[in-house]
Each structure stands twice: as structure tokens, then as C-alpha cells.
Amino acid sequence: MYDAPHMTESHVTAAADVKIAARNVQVYYGDNHAIKDVNVDIQDKTVTAFIGPSGCGKSTFLRCLNRMNDTIDVARIEGDIRIDGQDIYDKAVDPVQLRAKVGMVFQKPNPFPKSIYDNVAYGPRIHGLARNKAELDEIVERSLRRGAIWDEVKDRLNAPGTGLSGGQQQRLCIARAVATEPEILLMDEPCSALDPIATGQIEELIDELRRNYALVIVTHSMQQAARVSQKTAYFHLGNLVEYGDTTKIFTNPEDTRTENYITGRIG
Amino acid sequence: MPLIWLAFIVLAVATLGYVMGWRRALSTVGGDARHLHSLPSYYGWNVFLKVVVPAFGLMIAWVLIQPLLIDRSVVQLIPETEVSEGSNIGLVMSEVRRTAQGITAAVAQGDMAPDMATDANADAAEVAQVLKDAGQIVTSDLSPAIVQGAQRYVELSSFGNLLMSIAVLAVGLLAMAWAVRESTPVFRARNVVEQGIKALLIAAASIAILTTIGIILSLVFNTIEFFRLYPAGDFFFLLEWAPSFSGRGGASSLGVLPLLWGTVYISIVALLVAVPIGLFSAIYLSEYASPRVRAIAKPLLEVLAGIPTIVYGLFALLTVGPLLVSVFGDGGLLGVSWQGGGRAVITAGLVMGIMLIPFVSSLSDDIINAVPQAMRDGSYGLGATQSETIKQVVLPAALPGIVGAILLAASRAIGETMIVVLGAGAAARLSLNPFEAMTTVTAKIVSQLTGDSDFASPEALVAFALGMTLFLLTLGLNVFALYIVRKYREQYD
Ligand SMILES: Nc1ncnc2c1ncn2[C@@H]1O[C@H](COP(=O)(O)OP(=O)(O)OP(=O)(O)O)[C@@H](O)[C@H]1O
Numbered sequence: 035m036y037d038a039p040h041m042t043e044s045h046v047t048a049a050a051d052v053k054i055a056a057r058n059v060q061v062y063y064g065d066n067h068a069i070k071d072v073n074v075d076i077q078d079k080t081v082t083a084f085i086g087p088s089g090c091g092k093s094t095f096l097r098c099l100n101r102m103n104d105t106i107d108v109a110r111i112e113g114d115i116r117i118d119g120q121d122i123y124d125k126a127v128d129p130v131q132l133r134a135k136v137g138m139v140f141q142k143p144n145p146f147p148k149s150i151y152d153n154v155a156y157g158p159r160i161h162g163l164a165r166n167k168a169e170l171d172e173i174v175e176r177s178l179r180r181g182a183i184w185d186e187v188k189d190r191l192n193a194p195g196t197g198l199s200g201g202q203q204q205r206l207c208i209a210r211a212v213a214t215e216p217e218i219l220l221m222d223e224p225c226s227a228l229d230p231i232a233t234g235q236i237e238e239l240i241d242e243l244r245r246n247y248a249l250v251i252v253t254h255s256m257q258q259a260a261r262v263s264q265k266t267a268y269f270h271l272g273n274l275v276e277y278g279d280t281t282k283i284f285t286n287p288e289d290t291r292t293e294n295y296i297t298g299r300i301g
Numbered sequence: 302m303p304l305i306w307l308a309f310i311v312l313a314v315a316t317l318g319y320v321m322g323w324r325r326a327l328s329t330v331g332g333d334a335r336h337l338h339s340l341p342s343y344y345g346w347n348v349f350l351k352v353v354v355p356a357f358g359l360m361i362a363w364v365l366i367q368p369l370l371i372d373r374s375v376v377q378l379i380p381e382t383e384v385s386e387g388s389n390i391g392l393v394m395s396e397v398r399r400t401a402q403g404i405t406a407a408v409a410q411g412d413m414a415p416d417m418a419t420d421a422n423a424d425a426a427e428v429a430q431v432l433k434d435a436g437q438i439v440t441s442d443l444s445p446a447i448v449q450g451a452q453r454y455v456e457l458s459s460f461g462n463l464l465m466s467i468a469v470l471a472v473g474l475l476a477m478a479w480a481v482r483e484s485t486p487v488f489r490a491r492n493v494v495e496q497g498i499k500a501l502l503i504a505a506a507s508i509a510i511l512t513t514i515g516i517i518l519s520l521v522f523n524t525i526e527f528f529r530l531y532p533a534g535d536f537f538f539l540l541e542w543a544p545s546f547s548g549r550g551g552a553s554s555l556g557v558l559p560l561l562w563g564t565v566y567i568s569i570v571a572l573l574v575a576v577p578i579g580l581f582s583a584i585y586l587s588e589y590a591s592p593r594v595r596a597i598a599k600p601l602l603e604v605l606a607g608i609p610t611i612v613y614g615l616f617a618l619l620t621v622g623p624l625l626v627s628v629f630g631d632g633g634l635l636g637v638s639w640q641g642g643g644r645a646v647i648t649a650g651l652v653m654g655i656m657l658i659p660f661v662s663s664l665s666d667d668i669i670n671a672v673p674q675a676m677r678d679g680s681y682g683l684g685a686t687q688s689e690t691i692k693q694v695v696l697p698a699a700l701p702g703i704v705g706a707i708l709l710a711a712s713r714a715i716g717e718t719m720i721v722v723l724g725a726g727a728a729a730r731l732s733l734n735p736f737e738a739m740t741t742v743t744a745k746i747v748s749q750l751t752g753d754s755d756f757a758s759p760e761a762l763v764a765f766a767l768g769m770t771l772f773l774l775t776l777g778l779n780v781f782a783l784y785i786v787r788k789y790r791e792q793y794d
């Protein structure tokens with residue numbers, strides 16, 4: 035893009051900051067048109083919040099960004115999604131590589147039926163991130179600390195991850211996702227089962243990760259979206275109704291649907 | 302009155318009771334069901350249960366106990382001298398019972414006058430002749446004592462049956478009257494019916510458990526009987542299986558080891574075939590195959606499970622055996638002469654393995670499918686490939702179930718008979734060579750009990766000891782399976 039002479043300096047920097055560019059994205063589950071013509075530019079080193087009423091397609095759109103919808107037989111995706119300018123639905127793109135780069139924390143905690151240690155070490159092991167056991171131990175400890183769960187599990191790293199409480203499982207899954215050092219982290223309601231203290235710790239983690247990564251977070255908490263995100267996208271019935279700076283969305287939304295939602299009149 | 306009629310009458314009374322209970326409950330509240338504690342139908346069921354349970358209970362108990370009492374009273378009519386050399390009172394009594402059955406049937410057909418059936422002074426030879434003419438017995442040399450015993454037997458049982466019918470009906474009617482009276486608005490019929498249903502379920506479970514216990518006890522007693530006639534040490538440690546049937550004379554060697562080895566060896570070969578193929582096809586079907594392929598392939602594979610084992614046996618005998626000989630036999634493809642005949646461990650093992658594939662694959666497929674999609678998503682989401690996901694997440698999660706499926710297949714293999722008879726031969730042998738003929742415990746149980754064997758001889762009773770051995774083997778396998786499942790279970794839920 036640097037060979038485009040007509041671009042001004044500011045255009046170039048703005049374009050370089052865009053991590054994910056989605057154009058005319060449509061998702062169908064069979065006949066159900068779940069995502070309708072969504073266009074969005076997600077910035078690098080930024081936290082973007084997806085908000086909207088239940089069933090509006092936030093998770094669906096999030097799952098498009100790392101091709102998790104490939105595993106759903108009935109799902110069909112149209113349009114163009116580029117990460118760093120590369121079309122991720124291109125034949126040449128290996129979804130497995132893509133997902134290593136675009137990590138995901140799922141809406142429902144899904145720890146593997148393995149020990150806590152093995153859960154976190156899973157990603158580093160398959161991608162060969164650690165050269166020896168000591169390095170792996172270090173990655174596991176750092177990830178668990180970032181997931182704000184180290185103190186609770188450091189004495190029972192060999193206990194099964196499925197034996198943790200719901201909130202602990204959620205943090206374990208966050209730790210598991212950050213252990214692979216993804217460039218983009220997609221978090222689907224990562225704090226839905228957490229108490230205020232753990233939520234605060236996860237929000238600190240999100241803030242810290244923002245220095246290096248692009249983050250997309252789905253949340254039902256307006257306060258959380260306002261606290262942690264710089265950009266907010268409001269989804270409604272499969273449409274992206276409004277997208278912009280978080281402060282603007284929360285103080286001066288353009289669309290009445292957005293205004294109604296954040297002031298609590300619908301959803 | 303035949304039992305079945307009695308049962309129908311009891312049911313009719315119970316149905317009547319149902320209607321009456323319903324009616325009475327409704328009438329006590331002037332037809333407004335809202336004032337009843339329970340829905341009207343519960344009052345009906347309450348009466349129904351209260352008629353059926355005691356009446357049938359009495360009937361069953363009576364049917365079980367009456368023959369014992371009659372036996373005890375008839376036995377006194379049989380003099381010592383009737384029990385001939387080499388026989389016992391039990392055999393005589395069974396002849397008495399047989400004759401009694403004959404008399405009952407002859408009277409029912411009208412071949413014998415009813416008073417002859419009970420006339421204690423009737424000529425034994427004459428009775429026997431009538432019975433023979435009626436086609437009820439084969440030989441007419443019945444001793445007078447037996448005929449008299451049989452007559453007494455018939456008399457007592459018909460009297461007993463009459464008494465039973467009266468008692469059962471009386472109990473049923475009394476219960477009905479009582480239960481109908483009970484149907485008042487405050488009576489908690491719903492709770493009673495709930496209890497009744499629970500009792501019904503418990504009864505079903507107990508029948509299952511009691512039958513199992515009965516079968517095991519019969520095995521145990523006959524095994525003990527066998528060990529009284531044949532030294533246990535020989536049975537367990539003799540390396541030879543060479544029964545001699547009474548006609549040929551000479552002592553038998555009844556060592557279980559060659560048979561056990563044959564069973565285990567053939568089963569291992571079968572599992573070596575069935576487990577990898579079955580498991581891999583299950584993984585393909587559940588993880589890789591498109592829904593269309595799956596919809597066609599899975600039923601096709603399951604057709605294999607519907608083929609009767611005798612057909613597999615034929616397949617082993619006529620196709621696989623000769624095929625293997627043409628490869629491993631004299632002048633075969635490999636130029637070796639390992640295999641002498643078509644019947645060999647490998648033939649039976651191979652075919653049995655094919656038979657087991659659908660067991661392993663179908664069960665494993667269900668189990669793999671039951672692993673939640675969220676688990677796979679978690680793995681894909683971290684950038685794992687499909688085979689990494691299967692190996693590290695799906696299979697470990699499904700392991701207890703898969704072990705269960707494999708052990709189920711193993712029990713099938715151990716219990717299989719037809720394929721062994723036709724595919725592996727009948728020679729009991731302790732050998733490591735898979736190209737030799739061998740035989741298994743089940744095949745030998747069959748051959749020990751077919752033909753004119755005397756059921757009191759060790760050569761026939763050994764079948765029970767063999768059955769017991771098999772039972773313990775599969776029991777051990779199941780306990781082992783439970784242990785494995787428990788050990789890994791905690792990681793999954
Ligand atoms: N696997 C699926 N198969 C079929 N339809 C689906 C599937 N997943 C989601 N949908 C449909 O797509 C629409 C959007 O669902 P999605 O899960 O994206 O909503 P959401 O915004 O994440 O809601 P929530 O806030 O409740 O998580 C819904 O109508 C849903 O029924």
C-alpha cells in the first residue's frame with residue numbers, strides 16, 4: 035500500500051493500524067441469516083467491545099474472525115475478512131495457523147479433561163513454544179498468573195481442570211488462551227461467571243495485553259465495555275448498528291437503538 | 302381351573318375394582334374431582350394394585366410351594382424297594398411326576414375315565430396300558446407303587462388347585478372391598494400408587510438379580526459336584542484335555558489349561574483385528590466423514606453385527622481357511638509351509654475379529670460423538686489440528702467408554718462358539734503357533750454335552766466347571782474394566 039502515491043500520511047497510518055478488516059460479511063445458519071452485511075475495521079493494540087442483546091450475533095461474528103464457524107456444518111460465511119491485509123477465508127490460509135494467531139476464549143468455559151497444568155501447556159506444546167520443561171513450567175506459571183488464578187491452583191496443578199468452579203474454569207480458559215501468545219485475542223463474555231475481584235484482575239490483564247495485541251471482547255456489562263474498551267460495536271438482530279469510539283457510543287450514540295440499549299430500554 | 306383362567310379372573314376383578322374405586326371416590330365429593338386428594342384415576346389404580354398384588358402374590362407362592370408339599374406326602378407311598386441299584390429317590394419321584402402328568406393329560410383328552418385316575422384300587426398294569434394307548438408314556442412297565450403314587454399326586458394337585466383358586470379369589474375380592482371402601486376424599490391414593498410403581502420397579506430389578514444368582518448357584522453346585530468326582534488339581538493344572546466317554550473306557554484327562562489357552566489366544570487374535578479397525582473406523586465416521594457418508598456407512602457397518610455367527614463360521618471354514626492355506630500353507634504364495642489345514646487359530650481369530658468390528662466401532666462412535674463439541678472447539682481455538690484434537694482431547698475424554706466397548710467385544714470373543722468349531726477345529730492344544738488348530742472352552746462345553754453323555758459322569762459335569770471358569774474369566778474382565786473406567790473417570794466429569 036505504500037506504492038499508492040495519492041494516499042496521505044494520515045491515511046497510511048490509519049490503514050496500518052487496522053488489524054482486522056471485515057467487509058460485507060454475511061453468516062447463515064441454514065436458512066437463518068444470523069449476520070447481515072457487517073463492515074468493521076478492528077484496530078491493532080486496541081480493545082474493541084461487542085455489545086448487543088442476546089442472540090444478535092456477537093458470538094457468531096466473533097467466531098468468523100478465527101474461522102471457528104468452519105466446525106459448524108450448517109454455517110455459511112460470505113464476504114471478506116482480512117487480517118493484516120490477508121484474506122483469512124482464502125484457500126491458501128491454513129485455519130489451524132490462523133487460530134494459533136487469533137486466540138479465543140469461549141462463552142462457556144471448556145477446560146479439557148486434563149490436569150490444570152496440561153490445560154495451559156496444551157497450546158505451547160502443540161506449537162513447540164517451549165524448548166524444555168523449565169521453560170514450559172515458566173509459560174504455565176506466567177499464563178496462570180495473567181489469568182488471575184495462579185494463587186488458587188498453584189498447589190494443585192495436577193488436579194483435573196474440570197474439577198474447578200465455573201469462574202475458575204473461565205480464568206483457566208483465559209490462561210490457556212494467552213499461553214499461546216496470540217496476536218489477536220477474542221474473548222466471548224470472559225467475565226460472565228466472575229466475582230468483582232476476579233473481573234478486575236481480568237480487566238487488568240486485558241489492559242496489559244492491549245499494549246501488544248488486538249483484543250475483541252463480547253460483554254453484556256455496559257460498565258465493563260466502558261471501562262476496558264476504546265472502540266465499541268453495537269449489534270442488533272444480526273446488523274452492526276453502530277461502531278465507534280467507546281466514549282462517543284456511550285455518551286452520544288447516533289442510532290436510537292443503541293441509545294435505547296445502553297440506557298437499558300431494550301435487550 | 303387352569304392357572305391362566307384364574308389370572309384372567311383376577312385381572313377382571315381388579316378392573317372392576319378400578320372402576321368402582323374411581324366411581325366411589327367421585328361420588329363421595331358429588332362428582333367434583335377438585336375436592337379429592339388425588340385425580341380420580343389414582344383411586345382406580347389404587348384399588349387395581351391392591352387386588353392384583355396380593356392375589357398374584359398368593360398365586361405365585363402357592364404354585365411354588367404346593368409341589369413341594371405334595372412331593373413330601375407322596376414320597377411316603379414309595380417303598381424303599383422301588384429305589385433300584387444306581388438310582389435314587391429323586392429319579393423315582395420324577396417318574397412319578399411324569400406319570401401323574403400323563404394321567405392328567407389322558408383324563409383331559411378323555412382317554413381315561415376320571416375315576417380310574419384317582420381309584421387307588423385300580424390295576425396298575427391297566428392304568429399303564431391306558432396311558433400307553435393315550436400316547437402319554439412310552440413303556441408300560443410301571444410298578445404299582447409308582448402308579449399309586451402318581452394317582453395320589455394327581456388327586457392332591459387337583460385338590461390343591463381348587464383350594465388355590467378359592468383362596469386367590471377370596472383374597473382378591475376382600476382386597477377389592479377394602480380398597481374401594483378406602484376411596485375417600487382424604488385418602489392419598491396418588492402417594493399409594495407412587496409406592497406401588499416403585500415396588501413394581503424393585504420387583505423387576507430383583508427378578509433380574511435373583512435369576513443371575515440362581516444361574517450362578519446352579520453353576521457352583523454342579524461345579525462342586527464335578528470336583529467331588531474329579532480332582533480339582535488335575536482340572537486346573539493338567540496340560541492335557543482328553544476326555545474318554547463311558548463307552549470307550551479308560552480314565553479321562555480333563556485339564557482346562559489347553560482350552561483356556563485356546564480361548565485366550567483366539568480372543569487376542571480377534572481383538573488385534575477388531576480393535577484397531579473398529580476404533581479407526583469409528584474415528585473416521587464420527588470426526589471426518591460428512592453426514593452423507595456417515596448416514597450410509599454406519600448402518601452398513603452395523604449390518605455386520607446382524608449376521609448370525611454360524612454364517613461367519615461357514616465363511617471361516619470355506620473361504621478364509623483355504624485362503625490362508627494358499628498363502629501360508631504348503632506350496633502357498635509365501636513359499637512357506639506353516640499352515641497345515643484351514644482350521645487354525647488365525648482363521649478363527651481373523652473371522653471373529655471381523656465379527657467384532659461393528660461392536661467396537663458402533664459403540665466407540667457413539668461414545669466419541671458424546672464428547673461435547675465445546676471440547677473440540679477449545680482445542681481448535683488454540684490452533685490444534687484435527688488429529689491433534691482427536692488424539693489429545695477427544696480420545697482421552699472418550700477412553701473409559703472405549704475401554705468398555707473393547708471389553709464388551711472381548712467378552713463376546715470369549716463366549717463365541719460357532720466360529721471356533723468351524724474355524725479353529727476341535728483339537729485341544731497348548732501351542733504358540735497361530736497356524737495350528739486349537740479349540741476353546743465354549744466349543745468343548747458343547748461337545749461334552751452333545752451325544753449320549755451320562756449327565757452324572759465327570760465327562761459331562763466338567764461342562765459346568767468349564768462354564769464356571771468362563772464366567773469367572775468374563776467377571777474378572779468386567780471388574781478390570783470398571784477399575785480402568787474409575788481410574789480415569791475423575792478426569793472427565
Ligand atoms: N450453531 C448454531 N447453529 C444454528 N444457529 C445458530 C448457531 N449458533 C448461533 N445460532 C443462531 O445465530 C444467532 C446469533 O447467535 P449468537 O450466538 O451469535 O448470539 P449472541 O449475540 O452471541 O448471543 P448471546 O449474547 O446470548 O451469547 C441466533 O439466532 C442463534 O439462534
Ligand SMILES: [Mg+2]
Pocket residue numbers: 092093094141222
Ligand atoms: Mg454469545
